[in-house]
Structures are given as C-alpha cells and as structure tokens.
Amino acid sequence: xxxxxxxxxxxxxxxxxxxxxxxxxxxxxxxxxxxxxxxxxxxxxxxxxxxxxxxxxxxxxxxxxxxxxxxxxxxxxxxxxxxxxxxxxxxxxxxxxxxxxxxxxxxxxxxxxxxxxxxxxxxxxxxxxxxxxxxxxxxxxxxxxxxxxxxxxxxxxxxxxxxxxxxxxxxxxxxxxxxxxxxxxxxxxxxxxxxxxxxxxxxxxxxxxxxxxxxxxxxxxxxxxxxxxxxxxxxxxxxxxxxxxxxxxxxxxxxxxxxxxxxxxxxxxxxxxxxxxxxxxxxxxxxxxxxxxxxxxxxxxxxxxxxxxxxxxxxxxxxxxxxxxxxxxxxxxxxxxxxxxxxxxxxxxxxxxxxxxxxxxxxxxxxxxxxx
Amino acid sequence: xxxxxxxxxxxxxxxxxxxxxxxxxxxxxxxxxxxxxxxxxxxxxxxxxxxxxxxxxxxxxxxxxxxxxxxxxxxxxxxxxxxxxxxxxxxxxxxxxxxxxxxxxxxxxxxxxxxxxxxxxxxxxxxxxxxxxxxxxxxxxxxxxxxxxxxxxxxxxxxxxxxxxxxxxxxxxxxxxxxxxxxxxxxxxxxxxxxxxxxxxxxxxxxxxxxxxxxxxxxxxxxxxxxxxxxxxxxxxxxxxxxxxxxxxxxxxxxxxxxxxxxxxxxxxxxxxxxxxxxxxxxxxxxxxxxxxxxxxxxxxxxxxxxxxxxxxxxxxxxxxxxxxxxxxxxxxxxxxxxxxxxxxxxxxxxxxxxxxxxxxxxxxxxxxxxxxxxxxxxxxxxxxxxxxxxxxxxxxxxxxxxxxxxxxxxxxxxxxxxxxx
Numbered sequence: 001x002x003x004x005x006x007x008x009x010x011x012x013x014x015x016x017x018x019x020x021x022x023x024x025x026x027x028x029x030x031x032x033x034x035x036x037x038x039x040x041x042x043x044x045x046x047x048x049x050x051x052x053x054x055x056x057x058x059x060x061x062x063x064x065x066x067x068x069x070x071x072x073x074x075x076x077x078x079x080x081x082x083x084x085x086x087x088x089x090x091x092x093x094x095x096x097x098x099x100x101x102x103x104x105x106x107x108x109x110x111x112x113x114x115x116x117x118x119x120x121x122x123x124x125x126x127x128x129x130x131x132x133x134x135x136x137x138x139x140x141x142x143x144x145x146x147x148x149x150x151x152x153x154x155x156x157x158x159x160x161x162x163x164x165x166x167x168x169x170x171x172x173x174x175x176x177x178x179x180x181x182x183x184x185x186x187x188x189x190x191x192x193x194x195x196x197x198x199x200x201x202x203x204x205x206x207x208x209x210x211x212x213x214x215x216x217x218x219x220x221x222x223x224x225x226x227x228x229x230x231x232x233x234x235x236x237x238x239x240x241x242x243x244x245x246x247x248x249x250x251x252x253x254x255x256x257x258x259x260x261x262x263x264x265x266x267x268x269x270x271x272x273x274x275x276x277x278x279x280x281x282x283x284x285x286x287x288x289x290x291x292x293x294x295x296x297x298x299x300x301x302x303x304x305x306x307x308x309x310x311x312x313x314x315x316x317x318x319x320x321x322x323x324x325x326x327x328x329x330x331x332x333x334x335x336x337x338x339x340x341x342x343x344x345x346x347x348x349x350x351x352x353x354x355x356x357x358x359x360x361x362x363x364x365x366x367x368x369x370x371x372x
Numbered sequence: 373x374x375x376x377x378x379x380x381x382x383x384x385x386x387x388x389x390x391x392x393x394x395x396x397x398x399x400x401x402x403x404x405x406x407x408x409x410x411x412x413x414x415x416x417x418x419x420x421x422x423x424x425x426x427x428x429x430x431x432x433x434x435x436x437x438x439x440x441x442x443x444x445x446x447x448x449x450x451x452x453x454x455x456x457x458x459x460x461x462x463x464x465x466x467x468x469x470x471x472x473x474x475x476x477x478x479x480x481x482x483x484x485x486x487x488x489x490x491x492x493x494x495x496x497x498x499x500x501x502x503x504x505x506x507x508x509x510x511x512x513x514x515x516x517x518x519x520x521x522x523x524x525x526x527x528x529x530x531x532x533x534x535x536x537x538x539x540x541x542x543x544x545x546x547x548x549x550x551x552x553x554x555x556x557x558x559x560x561x562x563x564x565x566x567x568x569x570x571x572x573x574x575x576x577x578x579x580x581x582x583x584x585x586x587x588x589x590x591x592x593x594x595x596x597x598x599x600x601x602x603x604x605x606x607x608x609x610x611x612x613x614x615x616x617x618x619x620x621x622x623x624x625x626x627x628x629x630x631x632x633x634x635x636x637x638x639x640x641x642x643x644x645x646x647x648x649x650x651x652x653x654x655x656x657x658x659x660x661x662x663x664x665x666x667x668x669x670x671x672x673x674x675x676x677x678x679x680x681x682x683x684x685x686x687x688x689x690x691x692x693x694x695x696x697x698x699x700x701x702x703x704x705x706x707x708x709x710x711x712x713x714x715x716x717x718x719x720x721x722x723x724x725x726x727x728x729x730x731x732x733x734x735x736x737x738x739x740x741x742x743x744x745x746x747x748x749x750x751x752x753x754x755x756x757x758x759x760x761x762x763x764x765x766x767x768x769x770x771x772x773x774x775x776x777x778x779x780x781x782x783x784x785x786x787x788x789x790x791x792x793x794x
Contacts, residue, residue: 032655033671072652257657259674266654278445278647280639281405281670281685282656283631290664296655297406297671298640302633310655 001048001134004117004198007040008101009125010057013243018367019345023062025243026125029328029346031256032296032311035066036242037125038274039265045073046270047133049121051080053111055104057087057097063125066275073273083111100214106205112198120201122194122216128252129239132269133195136233140195145231147200147221149174150193152235160184162244164192164217166232174230177222188232190217191239238264250343250363253309253326257292279312287318296329303333311346320350324360342366376509377489377569378422379480380413381473382497383430388619390744391753392719394772397429399497400436401623402702402720404630404639405668405683407648408439409617410497414455415646418446420505422493424453426483428476430460430469445647458483472587478576484569492572494565494589500626500637501562501614502644508566511608518571518603521545521594522564522610534560535590537607545605548598550591559607562614565589571603613637621747624717627683627700631666653686661692677707691726708760715747715766719754726760733765736787745769745788765789 013025020028026037037054044052052075056063069075070082085108087098098104105112105122112120119140121133131150140148151166165184167176176185194216204220213219221228238261242249255261266272279298284290289304298313303320311329316322320333323340330347333339337350341358345368350356354372358364366372386398393401399410410427417425425448429436436457442448443455458480460470470476477484477494484492491509503522512520523537531552537559538547549555575593579585585592597603613636617623629635639646653672658664663678672687677694685703690696693710702720707713711724714731718724731750738745745751745767752758753772759779764770765787774791785791 262654262657262674271652272654273652276445278645280646281668281683283640283668284664284666285631285633286666288665290658291662292658292660294655294657295669300640 001137002117003049003119003121003133003137004112004115005044005049005052006105006120006122007037007044007052007054007125008104008122009037009054009060009063010098010104011124011126011243012058013126015245016243016249017246018365019246019249019343020058020243022059022368024056024058024060024125027060027063027066028126028242028249029311030128030242031253032294032309033277034272034274035063036128037063037066038272039128039130040123040125041073041075042270042272043129043131043133044121044123045075045273047131047137049133050075050077051083051115051117053083053085053108054125055085055098055108057104060084060086068275072275085111100219101216102205102209102220103214105201105216106209109202109205112202115198118198120196120198122196124192124241126243127191127193127239127241128265129191129235129237130265130269130272131193131235131237136193136195139233140231143172143231144229146196146229148195148231148233150191150195150235151188151232152191152239154187154189158189159244160187160189163241164190166190168232172232172234174225174232177217177225177230179218179222188234191235192217192241195233237268246343246363246365247361250326254307254324256294256309257307277312282310285318288316303335325363345369348372374491374509375487375489376422376491376493376505376566377424377426377484377487378417378493378495378505379477379484380410380417380425380427380495380497381476382410382427382436383433383470383476384498385431386498386618388744389623390620390741391751391769391771392620392623392717394753395432396435396754397431397433398618400439401617402685403500403617403623404627405670405685406650407646408436409500410436410440411646411648412500412502413495413497414440414443414446414448415644416501416503416505417493417495418448418647419644420503422505423448423450424487424489425455426458426480427455427497428458428470428480430476433457433459439649441649445649447647453487456483472585472592473589474576474579474585474593475587477572478580478587481573481576484573489569492567492569494567496563496616498618499563499614499616502612502637502641502646503564503610503614504644505566508564508608508610512566512606515543515606516604517568517606519565519567519594519597520606520608522562523559523607524562524610524614525558526560528555528558531555531558531560535594536560539607543607543609545598545607548595550595559609561590561594562610563590563616564610565594575602620717620745620749620751624700624715624747624749628681628698630683631668631681650686659692662690685720702754716750716752718752719756719772721754722752722756722758724752724758728758728760728762728764730758730764731766732763733787735766738767738769738788738790740769740790742767742788 009026075082282299285302291306296312302318303316315332317335325342328346336353342364382399386393448455536549656673659676670686676692677690687704690707691709699716706723708726711728748766750768757775763784771792
C-alpha cells in the first residue's frame with residue numbers, strides 16, 4: 001500500500017489529570033504492556049504501511065523512549081520507516097509550536113513533498129482499536145473520494161457531545177459535520193481517522209494554513225463540506241478514545257478482561273507490537289489468589305488479585321489485596337495493603353497495611369513514583 | 373572485555389531428553405516459561421561483555437538457527453563481531469561432520485583467527501546458569517594459566533558423572549579423572565573453559581592429526597594437557613547455580629524449582645537479565661474460575677482451569693475444569709476441558725483434548741527406554757494431538773506429531789507405554 005501514515009500524538013489529554021503530567025496521551029500505558037500508540041502503529045504496519053510520521057508536541061520524552069528506532073514495529077528500515085516530527089525552531093519566522101493539527105502537518109510539508117506515496121492516512125495516537133486500513137483504502141479509491149473519514153455508530157455508552165458528529169446520505173457521502181455539538185443530530189461519530197490524496201491535502205494546507213486556519217477539522221474540513229467530496233467508511237469494531245476522561249481510560253483497561261475484546265484487539269488483523277522488555281514470566285506463589293486479571297511479565301504475585309490489570313514487574317506481597325485496579329509497571333504492594341478501584345501510575349510503592357480505595361466512577365489515582 | 377572470543381558448543385542431541393530432542397537440538401529445548409536453553413549462555417556472554425561469538429551446530433539445527441538469527445535479542449547485531457552460526461561444512465578432502473567438540477572448534481580455526489583473540493572461551497549451549505565470565509578470565513590471567521576450567525563442588529555420590537579435578541593449594545590441576553569410579557576429589561568440571569588462544573590452537577592442530585583421539589575436550593584435550601604436562605591448567609571454583617538439564621527428570625525438576633518463592637536460580641535479577649527471541653503476545657490472562665498457585669504463567673496464556681506447581685510457557689490455553697499439576701507445558705499447547713495432567717512434560721504446540729487424563733495409575737518402567745523416561749514423568753512430544761477421553765499412565769512417551777490416527781482404538785496407554793508416529 002503506497003500510503004504515508006501520520007499519527008497525531010501531540011495531545012496531552014488534560015482530562016486525564018495526573019496520568020498525563022509527564023507524558024502525552026499517546027504514551028499512556030494500557031493493558032499490562034502496551035502504550036496507547038501501539039494500537040494505531042500496529043494497525044498501520046499490519047495494513048502494509050511502511051512509512052509513518054509521528055507528530056509530537058506535549059512532553060514527548062516517554063513516547064520517544066517507547067518508539068526508539070521503530071524496531072519493534074519493523075519500522076527501522078532503509079526505505080520509509082519511522083519519522084518523529086517534532087516542532088522545532090528555525091530561521092523561518094512562522095516556526096515554533098504547532099498551533100493545530102493542520103499547522104502541524106503544514107510545518108512538516110517536506111515529508112509530504114519528498115515521498116512517493118499517493119495517499120495520506122491521518123490518525124490519532126490515543127485510540128484503542130484494530131482495523132485493516134487497506135479496506136479503507138479500497139473504499140476511498142472506489143468512491144473516488146477526496147477525503148474518506150472513518151466513522152462509527154456510537155451506542156449510549158459514549159457521550160456524543162464529546163465527539164465529532166456527522167450525517168451521511170445513502171451513498172455514504174458526508175452531508176453534515178459538527179465538532180462536539182451541544183445537541184447531537186445523529187449517533188454517527190467521526191473517529192478522527194482521515195484518508196486522503198496527498199496532493200489534495202497539500203493543496204488544502206497551502207491554501208488555508210497561511211490564513212490562520214490551523215485546525216484540520218474545524219477550520220478546513222467543516223467550512224468546505226460542500227466543496228470537498230467527503231465519504232464515510234463505517235467501522236463496526238471496538239473503538240475507544242482513552243483521553244476523554246479518567247473513567248474512560250479505566251473502563252478501556254477493564255474491557256480487556258473480556259474474552260471477546262481480547263480476541264478482537266489482540267488477534268484480529270494482526271498482532272499488537274510494543275517495546276520489548278526482557279523479563280521472565282510472571283510467578284504466582286503458594287499464597288497467591290488470582291481471579292479475572294491480566295498479569296504481565298516480571299510480576300511476582302503472592303497476594304490476592306481480582307478483576308485487575310498488573311503491568312510489568314509488579315510485586316503483590318502476601319496478604320495484600322488488589323481489586324478492580326490498574327497497577328502500572330514497577331509498583332510494589334506490600335503486605336496487608338488494600339487497593340480497590342484505583343489507578344497506580346508507574347513505580348508506586350504502597351507500604352504495609354495501607355488502603356487506597358476509590359469508586360468505579362472516580363477511581364483513585366496515585367501519581368508516578370509516589371510512596372503511600 | 374579483553375579480546376575474547378566465545379565458542380558455544382550447540383551441536384549435541386541430548387539423547388537423554390528423549391522425545392523432547394527428537395526434532396530439535398538440546399540447546400533449543402524450551403526452558404523456564406519463555407527461554408530456550410542456549411539463551412542462558414548467550415545472555416551470560418553479552419552480560420559479561422563478550423560480543424564475538426561462534427555457535428557450533430550439528431544436530432537438527434533449524435530451530436536453533438531461527439532462534440538465534442543475527443542475535444538481535446542479545447544485542448549481538450553489532451558491526452564488529454556479533455554471533456555467527458558455524459555448521460559443519462564440506463572441505464576438499466575432509467570429513468564433513470564435526471567428529472567431536474574439539475574437532476568442531478578446530479574446523480573453525482579461521483573463524484577465531486579473524487579476531488586474533490588473546491583468549492578463547494569454550495562454552496556449552498546445554499547448561500542453565502548465570503556466570504560472569506570476567507571472573508573466570510580474570511582468574512585465568514592472574515594465574516598466568518594456559519587453560520582454566522570452571523569447576524563446582526559436587527556431592528561425592530554424583531562425582532562419577534563428571535570430569536573430576538585434583539588440585540594443589542594454588543588451584544593448579546595436578547590430576548584429571550573423567551567420570552571416575554573412585555573419585556579423588558569432588559571438584560567437577562562444568563565444561564566451561566578459557567584458554568590462551570595461541571596455546572589451544574597448537575593443541576587442537578596436534579589433536580586433529582591424532583587418529584586415536586575422539587577429538588573431545590573432556591575426553592582427549594584436557595586429559596592430554598594434564599597428563600603430558602603441556603601447559604598450566606587451573607581450576608576456577610564457581611559457587612553459583614549451574615545445571616546440565618540433561619535428563620527428563622532434571623529438566624522437569626529444574627523447571628519446577630523456578631516456581632519456588634525463593635528459587636535457587638533467579639530469573640528476576642535486574643542486574644543479570646536473560647534475553648530471548650519470543651513471539652509478540654499479549655500479557656497472561658487468568659479467568660474468574662481459575663486457580664493458579666506456585667506456578668509461572670507466561671505471556672499469551674489464557675487460564676480458565678487450575679494450575680499448581682507448574683511452568684506454563686507462552687500462548688498456552690487451559691480450558692475450564694482442566695487441572696494441571698507438577699507439569700511443564702510448553703509454548704502454544706491447548707489443554708481441553710476437564711482434562712487432568714499430573715507430572716508431565718508436554719512439548720510445543722501439543723493439543724490435549726477434553727477429558728484426557730495424563731499421569732494416572734501405578735508407576736512402571738518404560739518399555740522402550742527405562743533409563744530415559746524415569747521419575748514417573750510422562751513426556752509428550754511436540755505437535756502431538758491426544759484425542760478426547762484418552763488415559764495415559766506414568767513414565768510414558770508420546771513421539772512428536774502423533775495424532776488421532778495413531779491413537780485409533782487406544783483409549784488407555786498403560787504406565788511405561790510408548791506411542792510412535794506411523
């Protein structure tokens with residue numbers, strides 16, 4: 001597939017509070033061993049895209065560390081491969097921070113101009129889903145669309161007012177498009193995944209960004225709805241945007257405890273690749289009691305773990321209880337401690353007999369490296 | 373590290389592992405949830421800073437070749453050095469196969485010479501251990517030795533299984549006994565050697581011309597050097613964990629030892645990591661009704677049944693009602709509903725269907741190899757399918773790729789039984 005993949009990974013995700021102080025939302029740890037961006041990146045690679053640009057802005061250190069040379073995704077290549085597109089200073093006066101999605105791509109016009117790709121796929125780094133992008137590609141070409149937007153009919157578990165809502169006609173042409181409407185007029189949401197002809201994107205950017213139109217959707221797509229041939233590609237699988245809220249982030253992690261979700265996200269349309277850590281298999285000792293949980297490499301479990309997700313290298317000591325919680329890499333839960341409905345960021349130590357209890361609606365969040 | 377080349381002997385079959393090495397070489401046998409046995413030696417090398425490695429293969433090397441590749445998991449994909457697989461090859465008038473461990477190194481003199489090393493480490497790809505080779509080489513240099521053998525104190529009753537060193541007060545080897553009936557000491561050779569390359573090179577060339585030699589380090593080279601006093605040989609005493617998992621019983625036992633709260637061999641040491649080539653799989657999932665006690669469960673596993681005192685490798689699915697006890701289950705096995713497995717070693721990609729029982733009844737010696745299939749452990753080869761409801765006793769062996777066809781009409785395999793592929 002002769003397509004350039006672009007992943008917008010510059011967002012902080014303010015709604016996630018302490019979890020995104022030190023990392024961009026695309027670098028959020030998820031399901032034991034992954035970072036959010038792994039899903040989109042693996043989708044691209046599995047669909048045959050071999051050149052991927054990642055647009056970063058908000059604290060990218062954690063993300064950079066994770067991606068490295070792109071080796072885990074087979075993107076350490078001579079032709080194509082992984083490109084990290086960070087904002088930078090130069091003598092041109094218009095440079096510094098990305099002022100919006102369109103501006104971000106515009107400032108990296110070189111990657112568009114230099115490649116031989118005919119199409120561009122623009123996605124976001126913090127969505128959790130598995131898709132075969134080549135199907136979107138065929139649909140795009142078959143419809144002769146200028147822009148194909150991947151959409152999904154959202155059920156009542158999503159708050160429609162937080163998404164871009166579209167209306168489509170019988171030919172899948174998008175006839176109405178509003179960002180986060182107060183009163184949603186349909187349940188079809190744009191998933192922020194855009195497939196377009198490269199030349200066309202370049203024209204749009206040259207024509208608009210100079211006039212201060214920095215946001216791709218709000219300033220360029222929506223005002224030109226009548227002039228551009230927008231088509232919808234309906235996606236029917238699991239899809240969640242984890243930066244919407246802490247509750248959403250928590251729920252998405254817990255969704256992995258369902259067999260059908262694991263089957264779809266891990267085994268459909270290829271594997272999910274992530275940075276390798278060389279750790280031994282998790283160990284469960286004589287006193288361990290474990291139910292309905294995900295446990296990653298390097299863990300040693302001697303206590304009770306129920307309905308939870310343990311990331312790599314977690315220690316749950318004897319007599320400790322972990323329920324309905326997300327315990328990130330390197331945490332230590334000491335003897336007799338009790339954790340319920342909580343999210344523990346990396347390397348948290350919970351001392352003997354301490355309790356951390358949240359609610360399903362408002363899980364307790366403990367910051368990275370804290371000692372409780 | 374100084375200019376050191378490591379040669380890893382990985383050509384052995386390991387016949388005493390029975391059906392486990394029917395299709396793969398012993399160094400490629402899976403171990404400890406996600407590793408293969410050679411990973412320990414390879415990881416020891418890179419952790420010790422040895423980045424010039426030759427792996428000598430001979431017996432069924434395909435899986436080993438694929439596993440090692442260009443050595444990327446061990447950071448051995450470097451520009452100067454790295455890992456190279458050295459299979460036997462045809463030369464104009466020579467024997468094609470490696471005639472012994474020493475001959476294998478001799479036939480690759482050019483490989484070692486290209487690095488012009490000061491020292492050569494001769495290692496085995498068959499052992500499970502963590503050793504910093506710097507300690508060994510430092511000792512070797514400090515003694516102005518020509519050769520140094522890593523040794524370990526073993527119980528006197530086991531001494532007859534090893535090459536035994538008799539040393540003086542300075543650890544100089546004054547006598548060597550290969551598998552002696554009456555051992556004079558308890559200092560056993562671990563098959564880990566370091567030599568001055570110039571010294572060893574000369575000895576190997578001489579040995580290659582000796583038609584009475586079996587060209588083996590333990591049987592020919594070491595005894596010859598000591599008996600004829602050709603050089604200074606020293607014994608380096610190693611006090612860590614070292615195991616030659618050469619038999620099914622010791623293989624089974626050393627795997628199960630890893631599940632102990634404080635195991636004798638620590639995989640979890642952040643300062644001495646073991647690296648391996650594995651398939652990308654999601655983290656392990658343990659279901660609501662599952663019970664997991666005293667076990668290792670690896671990535672990609674989905675556990676719905678009960679697991680006790682077992683090592684479960686990657687991508688294993690254990691269905692509801694299944695019970696796995698005191699067993700080693702290798703990569704991508706499927707354990708069906710209400711199946712019970714006790715004291716078994718099940719090799720890669722085996723499918724054990726529903727209501728199967730493995731490890732029942734009284735113990736009886738194996739009809740084919742009573743010396744290999746011991747300890748009441750039943751061994752199932754790779755890619756085996758065991759159909760619904762079959763009962764299998766103790767000390768049994770099922771050869772690789774046996775399927776429903778071979779089990780036709782068999783509902784019970786008595787203890788000590790063997791099933792082969794037809």
